[in-house]
Amino acid sequence: MxxxxxxxxxxxxxxxxxxxxxxxxxxxxxxxYIAEMLFVCISLSCVSLVMRENELTMYTAFTQMLLWxxxxxxxxxxxxxxxxxxxxxxxxxxxxxQYFIGWVMLLFIPSLEHMSLMMSVLAxxxxxxxxxxxxxxxxxxxxxxxxxxxxxxxxxxxxKDNLYLLIAISLAMLCFFVTFVMFISYNNNTQVILIxxxxxxxxxxILIYLSTKMEIRKYSKKRPYVK
Amino acid sequence: MFIxxxxxxxxxxxxxxxxxxxxxxxxxxxxxxxxxxxxxxxSLTYVSYVMxxxxxxxxxxxxxxFLWIVYMWLLFxxxxxxxGIVTVTCTxxxxxxxxxxxxxxxxxxxxxVKSMTITMGLVSSISSISVFIxxxxxxxxxxxxxxxxxxxxxxxxxxxxxxxxxxxVIVLSLIxxxxxxxxxILLGSADTFxxxxxxxxxxxxALIYLSTLKEIRKxxxxxxGR
Numbered sequence: 001m002x003x004x005x006x007x008x009x010x011x012x013x014x015x016x017x018x019x020x021x022x023x024x025x026x027x028x029x030x031x032x033y034i035a036e037m038l039f040v041c042i043s044l045s046c047v048s049l050v051m052r053e054n055e056l057t058m059y060t061a062f063t064q065m066l067l068w069x070x071x072x073x074x075x076x077x078x079x080x081x082x083x084x085x086x087x088x089x090x091x092x093x094x095x096x097x098q099y100f101i102g103w104v105m106l107l108f109i110p111s112l113e114h115m116s117l118m119m120s121v122l123a124x125x126x127x128x129x130x131x132x133x134x135x136x137x138x139x140x141x142x143x144x145x146x147x148x149x150x151x152x153x154x155x156x157x158x159x160k161d162n163l164y165l166l167i168a169i170s171l172a173m174l175c176f177f178v179t180f181v182m183f184i185s186y187n188n189n190t191q192v193i194l195i196x197x198x199x200x201x202x203x204x205x206i207l208i209y210l211s212t213k214m215e216i217r218k219y220s221k222k223r224p225y226v227k
Numbered sequence: 228m229f230i231x232x233x234x235x236x237x238x239x240x241x242x243x244x245x246x247x248x249x250x251x252x253x254x255x256x257x258x259x260x261x262x263x264x265x266x267x268x269x270s271l272t273y274v275s276y277v278m279x280x281x282x283x284x285x286x287x288x289x290x291x292x293f294l295w296i297v298y299m300w301l302l303f304x305x306x307x308x309x310x311g312i313v314t315v316t317c318t319x320x321x322x323x324x325x326x327x328x329x330x331x332x333x334x335x336x337x338x339x340v341k342s343m344t345i346t347m348g349l350v351s352s353i354s355s356i357s358v359f360i361x362x363x364x365x366x367x368x369x370x371x372x373x374x375x376x377x378x379x380x381x382x383x384x385x386x387x388x389x390x391x392x393x394x395x396v397i398v399l400s401l402i403x404x405x406x407x408x409x410x411x412i413l414l415g416s417a418d419t420f421x422x423x424x425x426x427x428x429x430x431x432x433a434l435i436y437l438s439t440l441k442e443i444r445k446x447x448x449x450x451x452g453r
Contacts, residue, residue: 036301050277074263075301 003115004049010123011045014094017130022090024134027143036075044068052114058184062177065091081155081162082147084169085211092172092204097133098126099197106190144211146218161217165210172203231276234343237351238275241321242268244358249317251366253375255303263302271295279342285412289405292318308390309375311397316434319400319427320361325354326424333417372438374445393437400430 019037023030030037044064051060065087072083102112102122112119137143155162179196186192246264250257257264271291278287292314299310328350332340340346365371407423 039297039301050281070266074266 006120007049007115008042008045010120011048012041013127014123015041015044017127017134018090018094020134021093021130021137022086024138025089025093025143026086026147027145028086028147028149032149033076040068040071040075057114058181061095061180062173065173065176076149078147078149079155081157081166081169085165085207086147088169088172089204089207089211092176092200092207093133094126094130095176095200096197096204097129098122099193099200101126101129103190103193103197106193111187144215146211146214161210161214165207165214168203168206168210172207175199175203230343230345233345233348234276235272237348237355238272239268240355241325241351242271244355244362245317245321247362248320248358248365249299249313251362252317252320252371253313254371254373255313255375260303263298267295267298267302270298284342285409288318288322288408289401292401292404305375308394312393312434312438313375315397315400316431316438319404319431319434321354321358322404323424323427323431324357324361325350326420326427328354328357330417330420330424333420372442374438374441393441396430396433396437400434403430 016037019030019040022028044067047067048060048064051057051063068087068091069080069084072078072087073080076083078086105118105122106112109118112122157163157166176199179199182192183196243264246257246268249255271294274291274294275287278284278290295314295318296307296310299305299314300307303310305313329340332346332350336346340350403426407419407426410419411423
């Protein structure tokens with residue numbers, strides 16, 4: 001029972017770290033969504049716990065990501081494409097941090113077991129780093145502002161940039177699923193972690209590049225058109 | 228596998244019918260919330276299945292009611308007290324319907340109706356269809372309450388301050404529901420079943436009476452121009 005409680009608490013802290021990354025990267029005011037954030041953290045922790053206990057660990061991360069996109073769309077009222085961008089960028093940024101720390105830890109310890117003390121240490125340290133990164137991004141005002149919050153927005157899916165973003169998100173989710181399955185299948189193998197880390201990093205870089213393009217387009221449209 | 232499919236489909240139909248009842252009884256615009264309704268029904272079916280599979284059937288209805296209140300609060304953006312009123316009233320109406328149909332089934336078959344069986348699937352389907360018909364009737368006759376709205380205006384905020392009795396009744400009804408449901412699960416006799424249905428009817432009467440009072444107060448205030 002205590003194990004489950006610790007797992008849920010640690011998972012909640014992790015999800016809060018991801019939220020911090022999401023909200024600072026897309027300049028969203030977290031104060032508007034405190035109740036929603038707590039609800040998402042608790043429900044995703046429960047989903048994670050139930051799936052892991054029923055030997056479905058392989059599908060946990062992917063299911064959570066899909067669920068998070070849906071929740072961001074319905075609960076936070078972003079457009080579906082924007083919800084997907086925010087969630088996938090936040091989730092992958094956190095994955096990069098956690099895989100990197102996991103890789104460093106595996107150089108010193110033999111293995112990382114599920115629901116163990118070392119796993120909690122890994123989760124808490126990654127959440128801490130995520131909070132620091134989010135704070136730094138916010139401090140430097142580096143985030144993107146093309147996602148409108150708390151107002152209805154329509155996205156033209158035939159638009160080239162939006163289509164690229166959609167393809168990049170789908171590819172990133174697919175790559176993440178495949179590498180996560182590999183990571184679970186070859187547990188505690190530092191080479192597999194390194195491959196996973198690199199794949200996630202490349203996907204994240206593509207998404208950030210496309211988001212930057214969207215941001216530039218948003219502001220260039222406002223400038224007067226000169227021939 | 229077939230039983231699992233029946234369980235998922237019938238549970239989904241149950242939640243859809245309860246949502247239809249919520250939308251018609253409290254005049255909520257379901258067209259604005261179609262995706263949210265689908266999400267709520269799917270996630271509640273998942274919660275129900277996981278809890279039953281892990282032998283937590285005793286706590287399933289009460290957990291679902293709490294979860295549903297939170298969903299109505301966060302997804303439909305109703306004030307917490309209103310989401311409590313909407314959820315508890317409509318769930319109790321559905322429970323009364325299903326309890327009554329279950330009681331008749333138990334009398335006809337003279338045996339206990341177990342969860343995840345074809346008989347239970349039939350009972351669920353019949354209760355869902357009946358509640359859909361009731362919801363349609365309420366919608367057609369325009370009999371629903373209109374005091375439930377998002378708390379944006381000053382008058383709504385003012386209304387929220389006068390809900391002490393309503394909150395007391397909601398909490399009491401949840402406790403009574405949990406106690407009688409536990410008794411029914413533990414003892415499984417027809418008497419406890421009948422007791423649950425009768426208590427549910429009393430609770431419902433109190434909730435509908437209080438809702439009518441709120442509705443009257445809403446319109447008398449408007450007429451006085453306060």
